[in-house]
Amino acid sequence: MLKDRRATSKSHFAGAMRLPADLILAGIFLFLTSTSAFSADQAPGAKVVPDLEAACRPDAVQAAAAKLSSAVVVKEISDGPKLPGGTKFTGATKELPAYCQVTGSFVTNPKTGKTANFLATFPATWNGKYLQMGCSSHCGAFPVNNAATPIVTVTNQGYPGEIIIKGYASFSTDEGHEGDDRAKWAIKGPGQLDEDAVEDFYYRADQVLARLGKQFTTAFYGQAIKSPQKISYAYFSGCSGGGRDAFVTASYFPEEFDGIIGGSAYSNMMAVAFQRAGTTLASILSEDADVPLALVTQVDRYVKAKCDKLDGVEDGLIQNPAACDFSAGAGPPAMRRQDGPHAVLHTGTDRNHQHAVDGGHR
Numbered sequence: 001m002l003k004d005r006r007a008t009s010k011s012h013f014a015g016a017m018r019l020p021a022d023l024i025l026a027g028i029f030l031f032l033t034s035t036s037a038f039s040a041d042q043a044p045g046a047k048v049v050p051d052l053e054a055a056c057r058p059d060a061v062q063a064a065a066a067k068l069s070s071a072v073v074v075k076e077i078s079d080g081p082k083l084p085g086g087t088k089f090t091g092a093t094k095e096l097p098a099y100c101q102v103t104g105s106f107v108t109n110p111k112t113g114k115t116a117n118f119l120a121t122f123p124a125t126w127n128g129k130y131l132q133m134g135c136s137s138h139c140g141a142f143p144v145n146n147a148a149t150p151i152v153t154v155t156n157q158g159y160p161g162e163i164i165i166k167g168y169a170s171f172s173t174d175e176g177h178e179g180d181d182r183a184k185w186a187i188k189g190p191g192q193l194d195e196d197a198v199e200d201f202y203y204r205a206d207q208v209l210a211r212l213g214k215q216f217t218t219a220f221y222g223q224a225i226k227s228p229q230k231i232s233y234a235y236f237s238g239c240s241g242g243g244r245d246a247f248v249t250a251s252y253f254p255e256e257f258d259g260i261i262g263g264s265a266y267s268n269m270m271a272v273a274f275q276r277a278g279t280t281l282a283s284i285l286s287e288d289a290d291v292p293l294a295l296v297t298q299v300d301r302y303v304k305a306k307c308d309k310l311d312g313v314e315d316g317l318i319q320n321p322a323a324c325d326f327s328a329g330a331g332p333p334a335m336r337r338q339d340g341p342h343a344v345l346h347t348g349t350d351r352n353h354q355h356a357v358d359g360g361h362r
């Protein structure tokens, strides 16, 4: 999905979204495994900061931030890595080159003064590129979108430090609320939606950051290298909730990026909510509705036998789920429960059980 800047973003997006899932996954795999191709040391035009430690001091970073179009405060934040004064320089080790991390807040809505927090990572050797990382779940934290210490090594994060080794300047945001706490941040009180917070979460924090982060990157490196800098390419990448962020980015402001990677997008929130609620409710309503692991394995075999081929390739992957007409209550499968003291041959007659096996959404 990476493209040359000469093509228009919108036409790229239209083409990218038509790619089949296996090609997108192959692209992600290549992105993650092409370490040598992306190595900052080997990248033509890589910029080296002569004194990153000095450039990373809070007053120096705040001076760079003062040049940006949106109001930015460099400071320690409550829901990210604790950086005293909002910055931290980490010297080079055997594993990682030196890098500077910065936290703070930026204004997402000038009319109300609403802010969101950000985390920026500036490697000492910059490859000239900007990478914005999506968040996870309902966001409000920086566990997977911290370039130095991602807790999940999937999609955009790579292994810990990989983004720094490759030389990307990277940014992420908490999407305008600190912590999740069962999404209480989305309401002001009973029946009162916090529209400012919801807008930040759905798209605005990432949209403002897309512009701000690139400005911040060139301001930081321009000041640190003492010559004007520009960004060669800008990418967005995220998985799960971050995959949703990637889809939102591609839908609402694709012109901000040269490439967008969205993995396992948590984009249909209502369906996920109903699925979870339905599954939970079904298992509460009937003891017979329990879905033990052994039964899941059995269902998996049945569904694959029925639906794997429907995408044109029998490869163990169901990549056209819309064509897969499966219901635990329909058809011939007898689902055998094997976890209890008495193995039960389930005939698919218990509605709650069917509901639970189906994921609660039928």
Ligand SMILES: [Ca+2]
Residues within 6 Å of the ligand: 307, 308, 309, 310, 311, 312, 313, 314, 315, 316, 317, 318, 319
């Ligand atoms: Ca298949």
